[in-house]
Amino acid sequence: MAIVAEAPGFLQVFSDGSVKRFAPEISAALPELSNGYRSKDVIIDPSRPISARIFLPETKNSNTRLPVLVYFHGGGFCIGSTTWFGYHHFLGDLCFTSQSIVVSVDYRLAPENRLPIAYDDCYFALDWLSTHIYTDPWLEQADLSRVFLSGDSAGGNISHHVALQVMRNRPNYVTVVGLLIIHPYFGSERRTEREMAVEAAGDVEMNDMFWRLSLPEGSSRDHFACNFEMAELSKIGWQQFPAVTVFVAGLDFLKERGVMYAEFLKRKGVREVKLVEAEGESHVYHVFRPESEATRLLQQQMSEFMIDPKRRISSKIGL
Template sequence: MDTTVIESSEFIKVLSDSSVERFTPLTAPASLDLYNGYKCKDVTIDPLKPITARIFIPSTTVGATLPVLMYFHGGGFCIGSTTWLGYHHFLGDLSAASESIVISVDYRLAPENKLPIAYEDCYASLVWLRQQKPTEPWLQNADLSRVFLSGDSAGGNIAYHVAIRAIWDEECPVRIIGIIPIHPYFGSEKRTELEMRQGSTDDVKSNDMFWRLSIPEGLNRDYEGCNLERMEVSEFEWNRFPNVLVFVAGLDFLKERGEAFAEFLNKKGVKEVKLIETKDEKHVFHVFRPDSESTRLLQKQMNDFIHSV
């Protein structure tokens, strides 16, 4: 049967028979050999769904108790993987630089698995972390009272929603003390000034497509997973929200969304919200240029935050 393309960009094609074609960038295998101050391996969180992850541990683990950073990759909820070369090097280097255990989660992707499935999968990774600590040698030094949630673009959105779910869950298996969204991906039916700028047409078109593919059927960009203002959170729950470090990029047309996110949290009374802008850089530059000077500064700023909380 003939198929037609119903959604398309340089990164993804959705066909009329519901099949999906995604572009494949360079990837990196996990390696148990120590490299650049870290080593890594792949694990399965849930084989039935499936949910997998890549664990990075620094060389300085003997006798040390280490913070844990759960990282959720970007890609508009529709593409991305912990195996991508940029993520692999960025997170491995971050593990070594911050002396942290980094767990990069491969959640299920839209449009086959629309929101809130990504949130559910990533919250499940916290449950897995608690369950596996007693038996997984690579988690023996993990301090589950010092857990951070981070991610870029859609992953920054996920970090926020997983933090909310952890507050709602009175039996949350770990203690989340900070979230670090990098160029977080939010939206609404109302456009920002940058989104309405003449030069943003292609970016907005791609952005709208990813939201159409990821939002539940029948809803629009005012869905609570997209529009910050639509999620109902009580004052008591906001008082329990962890410290936040938000990164935005100066040349990112989504910069205003990240700034609005930080302002939103401040208005809700979150105890510590810090915003850092990386000048003259584009969206998720650290993934495309993991060895750049700007990326090294980003890692240092993340490290400073992790060890100051």
């Protein structure tokens, strides 16, 4: 069988449609307290399947209601897992720093499950959360009036689309009050200036491959899943959209897409949009270097956004 698509070290897709994934270093969940938090794996829906890893911080008061951060991992919709070492340690430390319950979702991956399946899986995770706060002792402190959606790369894309579904459906069981979008993975048929640079050719080719594998067959990069300009929401929906902070990395060739996304939200009338740049950092640096100084700063910025809605983090790039 011939290899028809490949992300070296992560993914091979063969001519018969079969897929082989190579997992990097992974971390097991630790139900016992370690480094200020506990973690465990749960099944959200065995029939799809969808699972999650829950991170619960050590708190001084067990009666305190805690905000909930629902996190979606990146990986071009084709790879990635809650179990990866970088995600486990980044989210565990974040849950303690922010004093929040983190629910990290493992959704179904493309190309076996093309978009919008990942969006539906992640939206369903909110449904699951709303019912299990009454049956899972790890969620008994969860405050569903303070839910935040977050994710990196493709997970940032998912956060955007899940928020759109929330605004359209208006569920009464959960209130999404903020989005923390990290290095969002968007695209279009029209290239950005950085994407057209000679030195970006390898990254562009890889991203085009992931879009071919994840979008519905026959779709262009102007499909609504890829191109945020195609989003459909009423004017009042945009005005009531949750507060958004978009994080970009200075060395990331997708930085322009993040800036454009923040500007798009502002034009649509979203009331609170911030753009924060990590200068000198690369795409999803927090996953590959979860204990770096830059990652610690990102965790602090995210925590400030979640802890006090009136004291939003400052932006280096004004909109």
